[in-house]
Amino acid sequence: MNRYKISSNISVVGKRLLNTVTGELYELTAAGLNLVAALNRGEADEKSPLFKRMLAEGVIVRVDEDPRKERFHLQWHLLNGCNLRCRHCYDEKQGSSPLAFEQMLTVTDNFVVFLRKTEFNGELSLTGGEPLLFPRLVELIEYIKSRDVFIALFILTNGTIPFGPELMAALTKHNVGVQISIDGNEAVHDEIRGEGNYQRSLATVKSLIASGVYPMVHYVIMKRNSVVIEEFLADMLAAGVKRINFSNLVPIGPGAKEVALSPEENATVIEKVAVLQQKYPGISMLARRPLWHLAGSTGLCPVGLKTLTIDANGMYMPCRRLPIILGNSRTDTFFKVWFTSEFLQKMREREKYVKVCGKCPKADICGGCRAIAHAVYGDAFAVDPSCLLASKVV
């Protein structure tokens, strides 16, 4: 399989290639036509002189992940409409003014330019609301994957809406990852997410695995589900899940009514997961998030370093759980937001600004969850109130 393709700046018009940016026109010889056809089949000879010339002229571009570059993660909330009303959810589910589809394409192009200029690999999570309710999801996936830079794509879903054949084909064709939310054993999950939804989500997990797509399961730890992790894990193991991603409740929006763990309870749960990880090495479950150094993992909050969010109103935020508006994707480029935001700049110098956590010996691998600090104290630079170590740092 080739790691190259015809640039999306190029239009193939019969036996000609037009560079729509420079206006350059190339007449294709028989060898050129064969090369284009071979590229489309993923079988072009990368050593041929013609291939090398087209690569040098930007007609052919490389689209695989460059292992020397870091990934930049964009979490994109396409809509806030959802078929569920989960008890812990931060999302208000009303009054959003989402981007029009054409604007989404422009935002994608804008992200591509940003990735090229900053030399990041891209990572893009499409979410909501419920992304499977977004009517043009497949079209958007195709558009994102037709761009000239590497973008690893993920869909974050509740797994209660079946993946249709068109979406399944797009997932397989473009190697799109899927994250499904499950927040407990059957009884607790249904208490949080509504009757019957555990079985619906589990059925989706199983059917994806049967089709060769291994979903990651996301579990938000809160008071009511912190004691059923082992039962949940048994079901995940039986279903063949290979990766679980735990995170902590951020008490914001309607979700603020759910109860977060105390620092002691939090440490106990994380340490318990570390023990379970030893017992079941075939399933990965150590989160790369703040505080997970207690389980031997690292999880420096990526805000200001390699992530941005666009919410369901098209607004840039540092993280969906850190509701600070940094700009409007209708009018502001990624470049502008990334390089001019004072908030992001302070996050890059967090050792100077973050109280207590900045002085912690674990600051370089943790630094606390800035979203939880903001949710509890209204200050993203406050101490992370969910951390046991914080009281010991002076």
Ligand SMILES: C[S@@+](CC[C@H](N)C(=O)[O-])C[C@H]1O[C@@H](n2cnc3c(N)ncnc32)[C@H](O)[C@@H]1O
């Ligand atoms: C808002 S949902 C959108 C995608 C999809 N509808 C789903 O349920 O996965 C994305 C993720 O955010 C998590 N989430 C929602 N509210 C949260 C909160 N207050 N704190 C932490 N995570 C939260 C959900 O559990 C879910 O895993």
